[in-house]
Amino acid sequence: MRVERVTPGRRAPARLAGAVLARDLTIAGARWAKGRRLTADDLLALSAADPGDPVSVLVQESGELHEDEAALRLAAAVAGPGLTVRGPAQSRVDLLADAHGVANVRVAELERLNRIDPLEVFTVFDGQTVEPGDLVASVKVAPHLVEAATVDAGARIAGFGSHPLVWVAPFVPSRVGVIVKESVRATARERFETSVRAKIEGLGSTIVAIDYVEDDADAVEAAMAAFVRPPDPVELILTAGAASTDPLDPCFVAIAALGGRVVRRGVPAHPGSMLWLARIGRTAILGLPTCGAYSKATAADLLLPRLLSGEDASERTVAKLGHGGILTRSQRFRFPAYARDLDAPDG
Numbered sequence: 001m002r003v004e005r006v007t008p009g010r011r012a013p014a015r016l017a018g019a020v021l022a023r024d025l026t027i028a029g030a031r032w033a034k035g036r037r038l039t040a041d042d043l044l045a046l047s048a049a050d051p052g053d054p055v056s057v058l059v060q061e062s063g064e065l066h067e068d069e070a071a072l073r074l075a076a077a078v079a080g081p082g083l084t085v086r087g088p089a090q091s092r093v094d095l096l097a098d099a100h101g102v103a104n105v106r107v108a109e110l111e112r113l114n115r116i117d118p119l120e121v122f123t124v125f126d127g128q129t130v131e132p133g134d135l136v137a138s139v140k141v142a143p144h145l146v147e148a149a150t151v152d153a154g155a156r157i158a159g160f161g162s163h164p165l166v167w168v169a170p171f172v173p174s175r176v177g178v179i180v181k182e183s184v185r186a187t188a189r190e191r192f193e194t195s196v197r198a199k200i201e202g203l204g205s206t207i208v209a210i211d212y213v214e215d216d217a218d219a220v221e222a223a224m225a226a227f228v229r230p231p232d233p234v235e236l237i238l239t240a241g242a243a244s245t246d247p248l249d250p251c252f253v254a255i256a257a258l259g260g261r262v263v264r265r266g267v268p269a270h271p272g273s274m275l276w277l278a279r280i281g282r283t284a285i286l287g288l289p290t291c292g293a294y295s296k297a298t299a300a301d302l303l304l305p306r307l308l309s310g311e312d313a314s315e316r317t318v319a320k321l322g323h324g325g326i327l328t329r330s331q332r333f334r335f336p337a338y339a340r341d342l343d344a345p346d347g
Helices: 040-048 067-078 107-113 148-158 186-202 217-228 250-257 291-295 300-307 315-322 329-334
Strands: 002-006 025-027 030-032 055-059 064-066 083-089 092-097 101-105 119-123 135-141 145-147 166-170 175-180 206-212 236-240 261-265 276-280 283-288
Touching (some): 064 067, 067 083, 067 092, 067 119, 067 135, 067 148, 101 300, 107 119, 107 148, 119 148, 175 186, 175 217, 186 236, 186 291, 206 217, 217 236, 217 250, 217 283, 236 291, 250 261, 250 276, 250 283
Parallel strands (some): 175 206, 236 283
Antiparallel strands (some): 064 145, 092 135, 101 166, 119 135, 276 283
């Protein structure tokens, strides 16, 4: 870029129309913010202003972009579905959620993009639950003028791969079945059912049935078969009472008998590391050790939103929980609203 100087109270050359202020300036009592593009009228106002110190202005040359134009171009490459654009304001463009869902961030590519000086993209946590209007990401360019080639290099990184850099996956209304393999008193059943409904309905889905079964492989298999039977299988089954460390637990025996597979026994997050994930055909199965675990805030409250926003019940989905998997109370802002005030499990 080319830098020139203008002095308030002195005639400014007409060729500087379009030049950009490098710092804030007050002219005739009005504040002109840095980054302002000077118009022909601005140059006349500068010439008529009270005398002052010289001010640097940046003259845009071929191949350069103004900060706002650069931020908008980069934001267009960064933003995927589920986001709306706000701005630019002082070269910052905000990306807001337009749906209740899960924020997704390709973290490795985000880091690669942010290695390019002077591009800046900053986001919420990958996997964080967001509401409509929540700020999900911001895009900013630091200097007032930047090479278009630099912005395009960042845009190529953002656009590389099968997904955009940042997007919001809205919750998909799903049908959920629940199987409980433990002895539960009537009063405890009411508390459990209230807890599990709060989780599922809070994410826009519906529980079709809650089945209490004997600790027996045939009983569990019959209950699971009813939920996964074509032509209308449920999208998700929640279970309680299975031991994730016992390969012969009736839940795992039933899953194998129905042609399914266990994806993970245990997940890389705490509390909730003993939950497990499986699938039978298109139906995901999420298991917690006890009914009481559903009334607590655990890793299930980060995994469940992903499953109900359309992510596969896969090793990849589980592996994402490891980064940020120490789920202290300070991390509750990442959880769905229903879980933010729940107690953590003992131990």
